[in-house]
Amino acid sequence: MNLGISALKYVEEIKNGSFTVEEFISNTIEQIKKHDGKLHAYLSIIEKTIEQAKNLDRKIRNKEKIGTCYGMPVSIKDNICVKGAKTTCASKMLENFVAPYDATVVSKLKSEDAILLGKVNLDEFAMGMTTEFSAFGPTRNPWNVDYVPGGSSGGSAVSVRAYECIASLGSDTGGSVRNPASFCSVVGFKPTYGLISRYGLISYANSIEQIGPITRTVEDAAFLLNIISGIDPNDDTTIDNKNEDYLLNIDAGVEGKKIGIIKEMVSQGTDKAVVSATNDSVKKFENLGATIEEISLDMVDYSVASYYTITSTEAGSNLARYDNLRYGFDFPLEGYEFNSYISKARKNFGPEVTRRLIVGGFVPSAGYAGKYFLKALKVKKKLTDEINEAFKKVDFLIAPTVPILPFKIGEKIDDPVALFLIDFNTVTANLTGKPAISVPFAISNNLPIGIQLIADSMQDKSLLQAGYALQQTVKLPEVPI
């Protein structure tokens, strides 16, 4: 059985009777048992999935109504709530937290008969770009287990690439879906802000984060977007997408489209192999009938500082709720004064979360808000103005998803600024609310390179069409596991 098939192929094969849901789920669980000890994509496995599969097989045999996922195995980043399942955010602080409700995206997947196999690893509270900051140990890149898989949705990307599920949901605050997608050679899609409900996503930086699919193909991302997007009364920031069918006409192509290369994102610090892949992708688009021009977005140079200032500030507020009273771990109350108890309990945050909380307390504080936080908001506004101007001239923007190739575990963990700069090409889409996709494009020294496309707000469908066009120009090797 080929566990590496796409979601659409899976549905087709189930409909044809090539295999049963139970067979596919059983084989996928075997794959997890065989490889996840080394890769560490999963933090927990959800129980009774075989029973769910059997039940769906029975419905299929009896020709009963069944959801569009037909029992497709999906993994869920462990900062998205699944009722009755542990939702740890890869943090000691939530080690034993069992979600009492389903996130909207999870309800929607369940209603379409997806089978949720388990919860996957991330940097603690999604703060990181390597999945090294998980309190439960790093996830490893299936292309080379000595290397990081990217992050923070590293567990999602690895589970998809290593055939431990067909698709996954991650969250993208500054590139956390696209970055691991690029590092693991899978598709990562961050929608327009508001297109997918955040209800049930444990908050880190509400004003810019979005849930997004991680899949093997662009069509699969469109298929999942059809299921999980749309307005939600539980999330006041959601947008009515009028039940757009993102899969319809996915092969529309890019002939006559204008694509802008973001000058600042292919600069001195970009790895030569990444520059070469970007140039190749541009040529492919030209061959497909698109026209290319260079676009400059001056504010990109300040975007990472703006991003970290804003997200740390929001994190400082969002994570204030973790006091070990409502959420926490075994730690007796007796003998402590209120404030010292909370301080002691909050020591259970990992080092990166601790640092960002301190930064998040500092940058908006009296005396420093004008220097940091207000300037960060101004950069965000000016960057949005610049990108809106750019979209008056071009249909899409293109850049490498990450300026560098995947690197060894531990290589950059001690240098916060080096880690910041991994986000250089991805935070722009978050700060401006634009949709963006990372498409697997090349392999260099056995390590993947992804190409990022960005579109104007609510142009998610045409962005998927452009991503599909690029995907069809490349044939990449299978992951060596």
Next chain:
Amino acid sequence: MEYLVTREEIEKVAKLMRIELDDHTVHIDRVQKMIDYFDILDKAGIESTEFDVHEKSINELREDKHIPYDDVLVKKLKNFKGNYIRAPKMV
């Protein structure tokens, strides 16, 4: 290296954030590096830029409805007494 923000200022904020620091040197050094990097914002030339503030009136918010929930949520917590969360004494 000379930093613009002092260790004492960072330590004060950490205390206000109710964060107890064991490994003082490592945390403070890295936080200083992070904040130092943010000084790049001074060069952005955005002094005249005005940012939008999105306001919503209370009438635009969804109705605050009671949603019945079968389980007693407080019992999912480690420290509770009756219907109350137990917390340490505030002295």
